[in-house]
Amino acid sequence: MDLERDIEEKLINRLTQGVSQWTRRDDIKTVSQLWDNFFKILSKNNKAQLHDQPLTENEKNTIRTQITKPNFYQAAKFMVGANxxxxxxxxxxxxxxxxxxxxxxxxxxxxxxxxxxxxxxxIQLARKFELDQDRRSDVTLLINGLPMIHIELKKPS
Incomplete structure (x- = not known):
């Protein structure tokens, strides 16, 4: 195992073992799976508001479009919320x-x-340009299914 992967494993183990609220999710590897996980949590946490009726694909697309922000500043403003x-x-x-x-x-x-x-x-990330290399994030912390913290680990040079 290379040094970067070793550091990644140690970080994940530190976050998820012992007395911890963090759960390791090895089954989530794509952006599509991230969205599926987000909507599963959103639906579970809002069961009463949804009157036990699942979100439709159109409703999911509406939510996805509205909560996806173009930059960190807009995302931070959205995350503050009201009250x-x-x-x-x-x-x-x-x-x-x-x-x-x-x-x-x-x-x-x-x-x-x-x-x-x-x-x-x-997590496999989309290429920004066709000639780009495939991209992956090292470690991402999710709160209610939303990626809140990305941690990129680099081996010492």
């Missing part, structure tokens, strides 16, 4: 269902409650 809660108002595709105010993050609910803390590694 320490990040919410999304969803007009349901099925007009017989009421609108849903979905809680994405609740900053008053840190270290427990409904917050989900996960560690993923080696």
């Amino acid at each position: 320490r809660q990040v919410k999304f108002h969803l007009k349901r595709e099925d007009s017989t269902l009421p609108d849903a105010d979905l809680t994405i993050l609740d900053n008053t609910n840190i270290a427990g409650g409904t917050s989900v803390y996960e560690v993923v590694h080696q």
Whole structure:
């Protein structure tokens, strides 16, 4: 095992072993799987607001489009939320269902409650340009399925 992978494993083990709220998720390796995981957590945490009706693909696309931000500044503004809660108002595709105010993050609910803390590694990222090399993130910390912290590990030169 090369040094970088060894450091990665040690970091993940440190985060997930012992008394820890972080769960290692080796099953998440693509951006598509990240989104699936996010929507699974969002649906579970907002079951009452969704009236036990699953999100449709169109609703997921609406949420994905609205919460994806073009830069770190816009993302940070979004993550602050109102009253320490990040919410999304969803007009349901099925007009017989009421609108849903979905809680994405609740900053008053840190270290427990409904917050989900996960560690993923080696996520395949899309190339920015066709001639680019394939990209992977080393370690990413997810809160409620959202990638909050990316850690790039480099071997000493």
